[in-house]
Amino acid sequence: MADRIQRALDGELPIDTLTPTEREALQRHRAIIGIALEPIRGLPVIDVAPAVMRRVAPRPGVVHRARLAVAAGAAARWLWAPRALTLRPAYAMAGALAFAAVLSIANVRSAPSAPAVATAPAARARVLVQFRLGDAQAHDVALVGDFNGWHARHRLHQVDPGVWSVDVALEPGVYHYVFVVDGKAWRLDPLAPRVTDGFGGASSRVSVLAPEARS
Amino acid sequence: MTDLLHGDFAALVRSHQNALYRYGRGLGLDHDTALDLVQEAFIKAHERRDQCRDGANARAWLFRIYRNAMLDWARNVRRTEVSLLDVEEPPHDDDFAERHALREAIGAALASLSPLLREAFLLRHELGHSYEEIAALSDVTVSAAKMRVARAHAALRETLDPDYGNVTSAGGRSS
Secondary structure, eight states, X not given: OHHHHHHHHTTSSOGGGSOHHHHXXXXXXXXXXXXXXXXXXXXXXXXXXHHHHHHHXXXXXXXXXXXXXXXXXXXHHHHHSOOOOOOOHHHHHHHHHHHHHHHHHHHHHHTTSOOOOOOOOOOOOOEEEEEEEEOSSOSOEEEEEGGGTTOOOEEOEEEETTEEEEEEEEOSEEEEEEEEETXXXXXXXXXXXXXXXXXXXXXXXXXEOOHHHHX | OHHHHHHHHHHHHHHHHHHHHHHHHHTTOOHHHHHHHHHHHHHHHHHTGGGOOOGGGHHHHHHHHXXXXXXXXXXXXXXXXXXXXXXXXXXXXXXXXXXXXXXXXXXXXXXXXXXXXXXXXXXXXXXXXXXXHHHHHHTSOHHHHHHHHHHHHHHHHHHHOGGGGGBOTTSSBOO
């Protein structure tokens, strides 16, 4: 009988083929399974998705740098690869004449001017940006983002009870960041735009304008 | 699979995380350890997402990763009270503290089963695995997987329903 009960439990044997005694045994068997599994079915429901997604999501800055590196590598390979060129001599001669003409015109135009002076590009002015977070429970708040390689180099100071602040000098640009509370909890800036990373994670965004653009 | 993981890995986590957690708790892990290992398993899965080409096999693939994570953990910390899957027999009776902790964690009836029988029983009746899936996960044949589940049933009957054997084929019970 045990084998038939087992097959009925596995769905291999239709219940209506069982004898009344076998059906009673099947019911008892199901009750045994239910009792044995009761502690497991009473376990709490968990959700590790936010924690997992934070750990596997690429940092926005890292993604941008990786894409730039790939593009730069492709360009370098294209420039460096040897190629065979075919050229009609008549076209080459015409091209050389055109180049010489452009050069002579440029010389004539630049003659009266003063000697060229090499000038270094002006350093981009940095803008002091203040980041603030209100959290009365926090003991330690750090700021991580594109501007510090997502390392907790910038610590916020408690300027008032529960009010954390830090000033960071940033060049004009767009940056993604989050606050790290007590070394583990990632917090978005409630006052800044939220940016999702496509993996269920998110960060805050700040746009720093050049001083002249803001006037 | 790669597209699924890139496009909606969070949905994959949410679909399977509680099954993995119950699997770990059923084998005797405490809440924190089971939770940590679920996270670790998904992070490994993300790192190795190219290894799983077929989305339909994602569950079996995730269970395999989680099972390996549990075994690594058990080997590293040498937690004999959990014993997980290394030992065929349940803990000895004189190891009262270990036995008591395990019973408290997962219930006396399940704790009375040896780890391998408990695993097969959980996979079959709590997590809805087929015998083929149990066999693949446990590296045994399908008939061995069936045998483990049947032995688990028999052991649980003895623990929870000692009168079961008295049911006669005639429809009554022997006195």
